[in-house]
Amino acid sequence: MDADPLSNRRPETGAFFQRDLGWHAPAFTPGYKTSVLRSPQKALLSLDNTITEITGPVFGHNILGELDNDLIHNFARPGESAIGPRIIVHGRVIDERGRGVPNVLLEFWQANAGGRYRHRKEGYLAALDPNFGGCGRTITDEDGNYAFRTVQPGPYPWPNGVNDWRPAHIHFSVFGHGFAQRLITQMYFEGDPMIWQCPIVRTIPDHAAIETLIAALDRQATIPMDARAYKFDIVLRGRRSSMFENRMEGN
Amino acid sequence: MVQPLNRFRETPSQTAGPYVHIGMTPNFCGIEGAYAQDLGALMVNGKTQGERITVRARVFDGTGTPLRDALIEIWQADAAGLYNSPSEMRGAADPNFSGWGRKATDMESGECIFETIRPGRVPFRDGRMQAPHISFWIVARGINLGLHTRMYFPEEEAANAADPLLARIEHRSRVPTLIAARADDGAYVFDIHLQGEHETVFLDV
Ligand SMILES: [Fe+2]
Numbered sequence: 001m002d003a004d005p006l007s008n009r010r011p012e013t014g015a016f017f018q019r020d021l022g023w024h025a026p027a028f029t030p031g032y033k034t035s036v037l038r039s040p041q042k043a044l045l046s047l048d049n050t051i052t053e054i055t056g057p058v059f060g061h062n063i064l065g066e067l068d069n070d071l072i073h074n075f076a077r078p079g080e081s082a083i084g085p086r087i088i089v090h091g092r093v094i095d096e097r098g099r100g101v102p103n104v105l106l107e108f109w110q111a112n113a114g115g116r117y118r119h120r121k122e123g124y125l126a127a128l129d130p131n132f133g134g135c136g137r138t139i140t141d142e143d144g145n146y147a148f149r150t151v152q153p154g155p156y157p158w159p160n161g162v163n164d165w166r167p168a169h170i171h172f173s174v175f176g177h178g179f180a181q182r183l184i185t186q187m188y189f190e191g192d193p194m195i196w197q198c199p200i201v202r203t204i205p206d207h208a209a210i211e212t213l214i215a216a217l218d219r220q221a222t223i224p225m226d227a228r229a230y231k232f233d234i235v236l237r238g239r240r241s242s243m244f245e246n247r248m249e250g251n
Numbered sequence: 252m253v254q255p256l257n258r259f260r261e262t263p264s265q266t267a268g269p270y271v272h273i274g275m276t277p278n279f280c281g282i283e284g285a286y287a288q289d290l291g292a293l294m295v296n297g298k299t300q301g302e303r304i305t306v307r308a309r310v311f312d313g314t315g316t317p318l319r320d321a322l323i324e325i326w327q328a329d330a331a332g333l334y335n336s337p338s339e340m341r342g343a344a345d346p347n348f349s350g351w352g353r354k355a356t357d358m359e360s361g362e363c364i365f366e367t368i369r370p371g372r373v374p375f376r377d378g379r380m381q382a383p384h385i386s387f388w389i390v391a392r393g394i395n396l397g398l399h400t401r402m403y404f405p406e407e408e409a410a411n412a413a414d415p416l417l418a419r420i421e422h423r424s425r426v427p428t429l430i431a432a433r434a435d436d437g438a439y440v441f442d443i444h445l446q447g448e449h450e451t452v453f454l455d456v
Contacts, residue, residue, distance in 0.1 A: 034393030037313035055336035109274025
């Protein structure tokens with residue numbers, strides 16, 4: 001595939017830094033019951049990246065529709081909009097070296113302002129909003145920046161303990177440049193006391209790691225008389241320079 | 252004191268949860284109109300080069316029950332062994348083959364079906380050729396960090412025997428967990444076991 005003709009950055013071909021599995025949640029986290037039968041029990045096979053993991057598809061901005069980054073309107077009837085506190089979520093995707101990562105596909109999904117998902121497996125009694133679908137997507141710019149508009153989701157109860165509730169959150173799928181960079185995570189909101197009570201949040205062992213999932217209220221980016229803003233930066237795995245690597249065959 | 256490295260730490264993963272379809276395959280779960288079609292639903296078109304194959308995959312939990320709420324992405328080389336990626340420096344891949352597919356497992360059967368092509372061979376880091384393979388990435392409710400694994404082909408016995416990744420598997424009895432079966436209709440069947448006697452070899456890559 002040709003590199004983006006508008007970019008003067010050369011595609012990178014180095015292997016990704018080893019993933020710090022002690023920073024992520026372990027697979028087996030009994031406080032989150034579903035993980036008990038879905039967690040591999042044997043050791044993973046660790047392997048330096050081959051070209052299979054170093055490469056990955058890159059998505060062009062041409063896949064995006066005009067309203068893909070606007071959850072307030074992308075499912076609403078003409079002239080109407082979703083109900084709830086209007087917010088902008090914005091930030092930057094960087095890698096572990098601090099470099100902005102361009103052309104990252106970000107997909108997000110969330111409950112509506114009442115905490116209800118539009119999904120047939122959803123059982124919460126809160127009302128659906130006929131004008132809210134709950135999905136959106138965007139692609140980062142040359143510097144790794146992204147932004148989208150939505151309504152702040154509500155907290156919701158879920159079957160784990162008798163009375164467990166999820167803090168308000170937005171799910172993110174992040175597609176970097178290599179298949180080994182693939183990441184799914186969740187964003188939380190500054191000031192929510194329920195973050196620290198959540199069994200899914202608490203699968204992550206390190207307090208500082210959890211704090212990186214909490215978006216800050218960003219009053220500077222607030223749009224007067226329209227929407228508050230939250231800033232959520234995302235870090236993907238960094239990669240080695242390929243300068244000193246053994247050259248792969250045909251390279 | 253020494254100079255700081257100024258490195259950042261990767262954003263921690265969280266489970267995709269039960270509603271992953273809303274964000275990643277909205278048409279599959281009835282949210283129509285947001286996107287024209289689900290991303291990754293079609294990997295091939297009429298002009299794609301290579302032998303058409305079908306891969307049927309399932310993911311089983313520790314009781315042997317198939318996951319009906321998982322999402323699988325696959326990534327593979329084209330028929331000539333080139334990846335359709337800006338980081339592919341060995342040549343231009345088939346423009347009619349994305350190499351990437353995404354499917355939700357069926358909410359009843361737990362199966363998902365990829366219509367793709369047989370991948371060509373790609374080199375290992377030291378230049379040895381790897382056996383043909385397809386990379387899998389699995390996320391679902393209850394999985395805290397997406398799982399990487401690979402599917403190999405059953406009839407590639409010689410290539411599999413010489414494959415550098417398969418050779419790294421210490422317990423040889425586990426090698427078959429990465430090799431698909433072939434069904435009567437010619438489709439490849441890849442069953443992924445999260446736990447148990449037949450636990451699939453998952454990769455830290
Ligand atoms: Fe959720």
